[in-house]
Amino acid sequence: xxxxxxxxxxxxxxxxxxxxxxxxxxxxxxxxxxxxxxxxxxxxxxxxxxxxxxxxxxxxxxxxxxxxxxxxxxxxxxxxxxxxxxxxxxxxxxxxxxxxxxxxxxxxxxxxxxxxxxxxxxxxxxxxxxxxxxxxxxxxxxxxxxxx
Numbered sequence: 001x002x003x004x005x006x007x008x009x010x011x012x013x014x015x016x017x018x019x020x021x022x023x024x025x026x027x028x029x030x031x032x033x034x035x036x037x038x039x040x041x042x043x044x045x046x047x048x049x050x051x052x053x054x055x056x057x058x059x060x061x062x063x064x065x066x067x068x069x070x071x072x073x074x075x076x077x078x079x080x081x082x083x084x085x086x087x088x089x090x091x092x093x094x095x096x097x098x099x100x101x102x103x104x105x106x107x108x109x110x111x112x113x114x115x116x117x118x119x120x121x122x123x124x125x126x127x128x129x130x131x132x133x134x135x136x137x138x139x140x141x142x143x144x145x146x147x148x
Contacts, residue, residue, distance in 0.1 A: 004080035009037040009126035010050040011069075011087045012060065012094070018109035019127075020096055022057065024120055025105050034104075034120035035127070036060075036096075037083075046084030054088075058096035058107055063088040068144050072125040076138035085126040 012020040012035075024034040036057045040049040047066045055061045066088045074081035096107035110116060112131060119127065125139040135141045 002079040006040045007083045008046050008049040009035040010054050012090050015092045022104040022107045026103050032118045032120045033116045035123040050086035060094050065089050070129045071142045073140045083122040
């Protein structure tokens with residue numbers, strides 16, 4: 001039996017509102033657009049994993065106001081897949097580089113009202129929550145309620 005997958009998707013937002021997505025063209029998978037992110041290591045928080053994955057994949061290391069928004073769960077998978085949705089602000093001139101060419105072919109900034117398709121399923125679930133939409137079919141979202 002395969003191990004559960006605990007991942008993180010980082011929604012990076014510039015002051016102009018643009019969101020960063022990468023074109024994921026990984027061998028054996030259907031090409032799609034994806035948030036920066038990946039696996040959460042043992043003993044690592046969702047926020048720490050988001051910061052690490054963003055730096056590893058894009059070279060962007062200055063993240064501001066990291067916030068865990070929600071946990072998403074894929075109910076259609078034969079293994080448990082849970083993804084933390086982390087929001088972070090970046091500077092307007094933040095530049096993303098392709099540091100994992102075996103996974104991504106490019107990074108591009110998009111306005112939230114004109115996101116590309118297809119989206120990586122976990123990224124689609126994370127972005128749906130952030131935009132206030134219903135999760136994709138087969139996904140549940142558990143919003144994080146801030147403690148006052």
